[in-house]
Amino acid sequence: MKKHKKARLIYNPTSGQEIMKKNVAEVLDILEGFGYETSAFQTTPAPNSARDEAKRAAKAGFDLVIAAGGDGTINEVVNGIAPLPKRPKMAIIPTGTTNDFARALKVPRGNPVEAAKLIGKNQMVKMDIGRARGEVYFINIAAAGSLTELTYSVPSQLKTTFGYLAYLAKGAELLPRVSKVPVKITHDDGVFDGEVSMIFAAITNSVGGFETIAPDAKLDDGKFTLILVKTANLIEILHLIRLVLAGGKHINDPRIEYIKTSYINIEPQSDQQMMINLDGEYGGDAPIVLENLKNHITFYADTDEISDDALLLDPEVLAREAIAQKFSHEVEDLEVAEEN
Known part of the structure; x- marks a missing residue:
């Protein structure tokens, strides 16, 4: 039977x-x-x-x-x-x-x-997932640094009602408070020892709704895309965000470390608290070890890939693109003002 x-x-x-x-x-x-x-x-x-x-x-x-x-x-x-x-x-x-x-x-x-x-x-994909401290799992991103605090400070009701707009508003409010902290980060190819303002360890190419922060991320290669932001200068960060919105051009900027790795050990080099964000929620403080578990869970997916054009009718996507365009123009104005 x-x-x-x-x-x-x-x-x-x-x-x-x-x-x-x-x-x-x-x-x-x-x-x-x-x-x-x-x-x-x-x-x-x-x-x-x-x-x-x-x-x-x-x-x-x-x-x-x-x-x-x-x-x-x-x-x-x-x-x-x-x-x-x-x-x-x-x-x-x-x-x-x-x-x-x-x-x-x-x-x-x-x-x-x-x-x-x-x-x-x-249609299915054998997806990589992340593991933190050997016991907590995440599916998209681990992050740390000043801007990741906005995930905790946007009220859940505001997230539900306004979505990305709530995050962008809070992010703009927090930008002036961005600072660098000394950190030692061990990965597959060596050690980074220096100061960073933000750390992202992404599994997929979609971070906060934008698909250009880790533009070449693969779903099943067993690697995180590790992004380290080495500046806390407001104008420079705005410029990097503009490069993100311009199709992921930030990955070659000297103020960015862009690394592929299956293992990450984050060790703060000061007494300052470094909170870790796992998939948008507080996941404890560093030091922390992150491992990529290759092909760990099989997910149903559209491997033919839904056309990006078909998603442009989504009002949320349209709103975000309009905000991105407006933001890009405002950054241009700020850069011109800085030069003068």
Whole structure:
């Protein structure tokens, strides 16, 4: 007798103006149509609700676990599955604010039905994920430095309502407070010993919704893209941001260290606290060791790649592009004023 495949949908009912809650029945029907015996779990406000359910489902022998929500929900589900010797396949239904992971996998955003239908294409990627301190997992980015503080200081309700606009507003407010700290960073090819204002260790090419911060990042090569910003000068940082917006031209700037590595050991060289941001949440303080686990979890993705042109109709993308253009012009004005 043929064994039925089993799928467990783990969804955040409050993510994206409760859009998933309104589509659960149709998503389950779609999964059933793909031959899965499907059930659903609604996360609760209890700590690690999604993580614990993902771990339970994996140990119970489910073939597929679907994480529906924002990057935080996806991160929790990954943390439930990643430590296990036998891991189910994963799919995502992105309904959050940034959806960086969905951008990288080309999964339709803000449309649970279309995201669920992607599973039927049966296209998958063996994804790298990050591990911090040997026990905490992340799917997109580890970061440290002055500007990463904005993730903690933007209220969750503001994130939900205004998305990128909230981050950009807070980031502009924090820019004048950027400072450099001495740090020793050991990686595959050697040691960086110097002062930095920001550290990014990216797994995908989508960071904060922008796909040009780590433009050549690969999903499955076992390498982080390590970016070290070596200046704290406001005008220079604005110039670097402008180079990012201009298609990732910052990677060759002398104020940037741009490194591919599977291992990172971050050691502050002062008594100043260095908070580590893992996928947008506080992940403890440095010192910290980050490892890239190559091809660790198999994710459903659109390997044909959804056309970028097809995403330009997304109002959020249009708004961000308009802001980027305006910001670029303002930086030009600032640079001219500085020269004069």
